[in-house]
Amino acid sequence: MTPFTRHVKLIVGVFFGLAVCANGAQAPQHIDVKQLSTTVEDVVVPLPNEIFGALNKLGPVNWKEHVRSDKGPNFTERPRIALLLGTVIADGFIAVQAEDAPTVKEIGQRVLTLAKGIGVGNSITPHAKAIIDGADKRKWENVRQELDRTQNSVQQAMNEVHDEKLSQLVSLGGWLRGTEVLTSVVNEHFSADGAELLHQPDLLSYFQTRLQAMPEFNLPIIHQIQDALVEVKPLIDVGDRRIPAASVKKVNEITTRLGHGIVVRD
Amino acid sequence: MNLLAKVLFRYGSPLLALVALQPAIFATVDDAQSFALQAAEPYVKQGFQVREDYWGGDLGSGEKKAVRQQLFKGNEYWFWLGTEVDRAKVSVHVYDSDGKLAEESDGWQKGHFAAAHVIPKATGSYFIIVSVEESPEERTHWALVYGFR
Numbered sequence: 400m401t402p403f404t405r406h407v408k409l410i411v412g413v414f415f416g417l418a419v420c421a422n423g424a425q426a427p428q429h430i431d432v433k434q435l436s437t438t439v440e441d442v443v444v445p446l447p448n449e450i451f452g453a454l455n456k457l458g459p460v461n462w463k464e465h466v467r468s469d470k471g472p473n474f475t476e477r478p479r480i481a482l483l484l485g486t487v488i489a490d491g492f493i494a495v496q497a498e499d500a501p502t503v504k505e506i507g508q509r510v511l512t513l514a515k516g517i518g519v520g521n522s523i524t525p526h527a528k529a530i531i532d533g534a535d536k537r538k539w540e541n542v543r544q545e546l547d548r549t550q551n552s553v554q555q556a557m558n559e560v561h562d563e564k565l566s567q568l569v570s571l572g573g574w575l576r577g578t579e580v581l582t583s584v585v586n587e588h589f590s591a592d593g594a595e596l597l598h599q600p601d602l603l604s605y606f607q608t609r610l611q612a613m614p615e616f617n618l619p620i621i622h623q624i625q626d627a628l629v630e631v632k633p634l635i636d637v638g639d640r641r642i643p644a645a646s647v648k649k650v651n652e653i654t655t656r657l658g659h660g661i662v663v664r665d
Numbered sequence: 666m667n668l669l670a671k672v673l674f675r676y677g678s679p680l681l682a683l684v685a686l687q688p689a690i691f692a693t694v695d696d697a698q699s700f701a702l703q704a705a706e707p708y709v710k711q712g713f714q715v716r717e718d719y720w721g722g723d724l725g726s727g728e729k730k731a732v733r734q735q736l737f738k739g740n741e742y743w744f745w746l747g748t749e750v751d752r753a754k755v756s757v758h759v760y761d762s763d764g765k766l767a768e769e770s771d772g773w774q775k776g777h778f779a780a781a782h783v784i785p786k787a788t789g790s791y792f793i794i795v796s797v798e799e800s801p802e803e804r805t806h807w808a809l810v811y812g813f814r
Binding site: 426427428429430431432435442443444445446448449450452453454456457540543544547548550551554592595596597598599600601602 | 714716717718719720731732733734735737738739740756758760762763764765766768787788789790792794811813814
């Protein structure tokens with residue numbers, strides 16, 4: 400090999416080596432998702448206001464129409480309290496969207512009562528006070544953050560005493576109420592982009608799996624939710640196709656029925 | 666020699682060593698979360714609401730973890746990854762459900778912090794891939810937080 404050829408080979412080698420290093424530092428443009436065997440099982444369930452935020456960007460929403468502040472009965476069954484707590488926190492986010500201070504304050508109080516009902520009141524007291532204080536001062540960003548903290552503190556307190564299943568029911572209650580309001584808004588003024596917000600099949604599967612692992616919670620409302628999720632799945636698991644208005648209406652009917660079941664006594 | 670002096674003489678060195686090693690032994694995912702939240706701090710001023718909930722765990726050098734997350738079209742998201750191991754190098758990237766890179770080009774990686782920015786083109790499931798690329802530790806705690814606006 401002549402010195403010149405060797406020199407050229409060296410330069411070419413260094414060039415390709417550098418190219419590979421640079422490429423190695425960058426993320427690949429494609430990955431094979433089927434080979435992702437190390438997926439963390441627990442998903443972070445989106446907050447209702449994550450969906451409401453996206454909905455707001457599609458056009459004005461009359462949030463006052465969706466505010467709900469009825470106190471409802473006091474349950475003694477812990478799974479029912481957990482479901483209701485998730486729903487009430489979601490109602491808090493709706494009241495914040497509507498900037499309805501009296502309702503937010505009532506909800507702050509209600510959250511505290513429900514948290515006490517499942518034995519995690521202590522961790523919620525400061526958040527409930529902050530929610531009420533934020534509503535008084537109309538600091539809506541603070542209230543949103545406190546609602547998130549409330550849900551997180553409730554769930555952490557439950558997890559610490561190995562009540563993970565109740566913690567999952569809090570998330571489920573919030574998701575159901577969020578979906579009820581989402582479908583109600585989109586149903587009133589249908590748009591394909593609004594309907595697309597319902598495209599949450601993996602989240603639905605996550606809740607189905609979690610509910611299947613709760614045979615000890617043998618309550619009519621739990622069975623009703625399980626049956627309802629089976630009904631909802633084909634309506635929102637549509638792949639690349641659009642979710643039609645009829646499906647939005649149907650999901651709204653189902654989630655409204657469940658929402659009623661969660662807040663009233665059997 | 667009194668009893669206290671004897672105890673200190675006999676056990677002082679191991680106790681000192683334990684105190685010195687304490688950060689390495691007792692470091693937790695919560696410490697990693699503090700770093701992830703530190704990375705998120707400047708974005709709060711830009712209107713991002715950072716979730717209280719987070720993912721966390723530990724990984725060896727070169728190991729990856731994928732987490733699945735529901736994202737909504739219309740929202741804008743940042744994911745921040747942190748570890749307490751300051752000589753570690755971590756990365757975070759986001760892919761859509763077909764495995765196509767879905768992040769904006771302004772994501773960044775600075776030693777034991779990394780961030781990815783996503784403006785979803787469609788509502789659905791996304792994969793967030795976290796990785797410990799290099800670390801002096803056998804296992805490195807990581808925590809991932811996210812914010813949206």
